[in-house]
Amino acid sequence: MSPNRDDLPERARAYWRANLRLIAVLLSIWAAVSYGAGIVFVEQLNRLSIGGLPLGFWVAQQGSIYVFVVLVLIYALRMQQLDRKHGFEE
Amino acid sequence: MTPLETCLGSASLLAAGWSTLTWTYVFVTVTFSAYLYIGWSSRVKETEGFYVAGHGVPPMANGAATAADWMSAASFLSMAGLISFMGYDGSVYLMGWTGGYVLLTLLLAPYLRKFGKYTVPDFVGERYYSETARVIAAFCAIFISMTYVAGQMRGVGIVFSRFLEVPVWHGVVVGMVVVGLFAVLGGMKGITWTQVVQFGVLIVAFLIPAVALSCKLTGNPVPQLGMVFSDIGPKLNALQADLGFAEYTEPFSAGGRSMLDVVCFTFALMVGTAGLPHVIVRFYTTKSVRAARWSGFWALIFISLLYTTAPALAMFARTNLLQTLHGAEVSSIERLDAADGENGLAIYTLTTAGDAADPDSPGRPIEWVDSWQRTGMIRFNDANGDGVIDMTNTDGAFAEAVIDRDIIVLATPEIARLAPWVVALVATGGLAAALSTAAGLMLVISSSIAHDLYFHFFDRTASEAKRVAVGRWAIVAAIGVAGYFGVNPPGFVAQVVAFAFGLAAASFFPIILLGVFDKRTNREGATAGMLVGLIFTASYIAAARADKIFGVAEPWLDDRAWGVSAEGIGAIGCLLNLVITLVVSRMTPAPPERVQRLVESVRVPAGSHDPDAHFDESDAAHD
Numbered sequence: 001m002s003p004n005r006d007d008l009p010e011r012a013r014a015y016w017r018a019n020l021r022l023i024a025v026l027l028s029i030w031a032a033v034s035y036g037a038g039i040v041f042v043e044q045l046n047r048l049s050i051g052g053l054p055l056g057f058w059v060a061q062q063g064s065i066y067v068f069v070v071l072v073l074i075y076a077l078r079m080q081q082l083d084r085k086h087g088f089e090e
Numbered sequence: 091m092t093p094l095e096t097c098l099g100s101a102s103l104l105a106a107g108w109s110t111l112t113w114t115y116v117f118v119t120v121t122f123s124a125y126l127y128i129g130w131s132s133r134v135k136e137t138e139g140f141y142v143a144g145h146g147v148p149p150m151a152n153g154a155a156t157a158a159d160w161m162s163a164a165s166f167l168s169m170a171g172l173i174s175f176m177g178y179d180g181s182v183y184l185m186g187w188t189g190g191y192v193l194l195t196l197l198l199a200p201y202l203r204k205f206g207k208y209t210v211p212d213f214v215g216e217r218y219y220s221e222t223a224r225v226i227a228a229f230c231a232i233f234i235s236m237t238y239v240a241g242q243m244r245g246v247g248i249v250f251s252r253f254l255e256v257p258v259w260h261g262v263v264v265g266m267v268v269v270g271l272f273a274v275l276g277g278m279k280g281i282t283w284t285q286v287v288q289f290g291v292l293i294v295a296f297l298i299p300a301v302a303l304s305c306k307l308t309g310n311p312v313p314q315l316g317m318v319f320s321d322i323g324p325k326l327n328a329l330q331a332d333l334g335f336a337e338y339t340e341p342f343s344a345g346g347r348s349m350l351d352v353v354c355f356t357f358a359l360m361v362g363t364a365g366l367p368h369v370i371v372r373f374y375t376t377k378s379v380r381a382a383r384w385s386g387f388w389a390l391i392f393i394s395l396l397y398t399t400a401p402a403l404a405m406f407a408r409t410n411l412l413q414t415l416h417g418a419e420v421s422s423i424e425r426l427d428a429a430d431g432e433n434g435l436a437i438y439t440l441t442t443a444g445d446a447a448d449p450d451s452p453g454r455p456i457e458w459v460d461s462w463q464r465t466g467m468i469r470f471n472d473a474n475g476d477g478v479i480d481m482t483n484t485d486g487a488f489a490e491a492v493i494d495r496d497i498i499v500l501a502t503p504e505i506a507r508l509a510p511w512v513v514a515l516v517a518t519g520g521l522a523a524a525l526s527t528a529a530g531l532m533l534v535i536s537s538s539i540a541h542d543l544y545f546h547f548f549d550r551t552a553s554e555a556k557r558v559a560v561g562r563w564a565i566v567a568a569i570g571v572a573g574y575f576g577v578n579p580p581g582f583v584a585q586v587v588a589f590a591f592g593l594a595a596a597s598f599f600p601i602i603l604l605g606v607f608d609k610r611t612n613r614e615g616a617t618a619g620m621l622v623g624l625i626f627t628a629s630y631i632a633a634a635r636a637d638k639i640f641g642v643a644e645p646w647l648d649d650r651a652w653g654v655s656a657e658g659i660g661a662i663g664c665l666l667n668l669v670i671t672l673v674v675s676r677m678t679p680a681p682p683e684r685v686q687r688l689v690e691s692v693r694v695p696a697g698s699h700d701p702d703a704h705f706d707e708s709d710a711a712h713d
Binding site for chain 2: 019027030050065068071079088090
């Protein structure tokens with residue numbers, strides 16, 4: 001199944017490190033958008049507006065959800081690349 | 091042509107014809123037959139088919155099934171109504187119930203799929219080499235699912251009684267029979283394909299009225315765009331201000347939630363979502379780890395369709411409601427005597443004020459309030475006797491009206507005067523949402539009883555046929571209990587849902603997370619963490635909601651004064667669980683070598699089609 005069974009532990013460690021890095025980046029964005037822009041800094045963002053709505057309110061009720069979808073899409077795509085790169089394709 | 095007709099390019103949405111009742115019977119008959127047919131055609135004999143649909147569900151279908159599984163009567167019927175009353179605070183549900191899928195897809199789903207057994211207690215029991223941990227997890231799963239099911243069956247009952255004009259218990263019994271048949275016959279396989287169809291029904295039913303209303307109020311057929319690129323926001327804020335309420339979009343207003351509470355509530359819902367057993371188990375049904383990730387993506391896409399529409403619908407509904415009812419004239423009042431001759435319902439007949447708010451038809455009768463008043467879910471009281479309904483803010487509520495938040499979604503098509511078939515479609519969608527979630531929960535209850543408790547503790551040698559049979563009987567029993575709660579709902583259903591999320595957040599999420607990401611986490615740490623998280627969260631909620639749960643006069647603890655509400659306390663319980671698990675694990679012996687190998691193996695995807703290769707189930711017995 002994999003290119004070489006002998007270096008399995010080595011490849012598994014590298015794969016896991018890359019996975020952790022990706023998760024850290026994506027979850028930072030996740031937290032910054034939802035808890036940062038949507039809640040903690042919502043009043044500051046509300047000074048700006050998008051169409052007829054205050055920006056912070058829009059992020060909390062719409063924008064954050066769109067960002068979540070993109071984050072999960074990036075994760076699925078990037079992990080597929082990592083699977084291939086480290087020889088863990090199913 | 092009205093803007094609505096122009097926008098839709100057709101008057102069919104407003105056309106007369108069959109009554110709502112006839113349409114509802116037609117839709118319910120057609121959809122229920124479809125659910126039963128699917129259940130029958132995907133019936134299964136093996137345990138694997140029964141619990142995890144033979145690991146053969148394609149990602150997109152699994153995503154749709156997950157979305158239907160997840161979006162319950164609460165999401166479909168209650169959420170937009172809740173948001174329309176909460177304004178900015180409603181964001182906790184929107185971010186909480188979607189953001190949880192990011193956690194689920196990145197932190198849990200791929201690894202649980204690789205682990206590849208049947209249930210969440212399976213993972214807990216084997217990762218923590220402890221039958222005690224398995225039992226605690228099984229009881230948590232059963233409790234969380236039971237509390238959830240009660241609300242679903244109630245939702246079914248409400249829709250039936252309002253739209254088919256039969257007693258609530260008739261509706262509950264019909265719902266029980268339908269869920270029972272496709273769940274008992276098809277197990278997870280039957281449930282999955284039925285849920286795919288149910289997702290289609292519920293999303294269409296949710297979007298059509300939202301689109302129609304968006305056309306009517308904003309001239310834009312896409313509700314997500316209509317709420318932004320129109321004057322609806324400023325108009326609603328002005329309307330709220332006129333009536334003495336805080337602006338709709340204003341965060342942390344007086345009487346609303348504090349910033350800390352919004353953070354905790356959102357976090358508890360996110361982590362709770364990721365820890366709900368009936369959602370997690372959906373990722374066991376995919377073909378591979380890669381398919382589990384894509385399944386998470388599709389689920390979030392499908393869920394977002396509803397969750398980005400709901401806040402728009404909430405704004406439209408709120409605007410429509412205030413405009414229609416404020417200043418409405420009372421034409422007559424009919425008093426219905428209650429059985430005991432006291433406190434009978436007063437049925438108001440109203441006509442619109444005929445002011446600039448609705449130039450179409452000044453003085454038009456407001457028909458929809460009639461039937462809802464008869465269910466007691468809307469009540470008017472012209473206290474000052476001036477013959478006009480006053481909707482201004484009085485102690486945080488409307489001066490002369492009491493409106494149950496749960497009816498907003500169901501009543502909105504009527505408020506907007508859409509065609510009877512749209513109203514019927516919404517009712518059918520509500521049923522689809524409730525039934526699909528109920529079915530998923532039934533399966534978790536059944537698998538926890540039959541697999542985690544019966545098979546592991548009573549009969550380790552049970553044959554395939556026997557195990558499936560026990561699972562089927564467990565579903566029948568679970569449906570009986572759910573039906574009982576549907577007919578005789580405990581007065582605290584809504585409070586109990588806070589329990590379900592809080593407990594899922596404080597119990598499952600941290601120990602599954604650490605089970606994958608921290609090899610050093612051991613049995614002692616996980617058991618201690620789970621117990622402390624559970625007991626802390628359960629006691630806080632019980633104390634803060636003692637008035638509703640135990641029927642005492644005053645709650646024992648004022649949660650608002652403590653800064654974190656009962657709904658948000660799961661966030662603290664979750665962190666407590668994490669810290670205690672980490673600390674206790676470091677002070678006690680490391681997990682055995684074979685468990686560390688198990689952790690290493692779930693971290694890489696290859697070989698997920700062969701779950702038993704890396705770990706022998708009998709190992710878990712040597713506790």
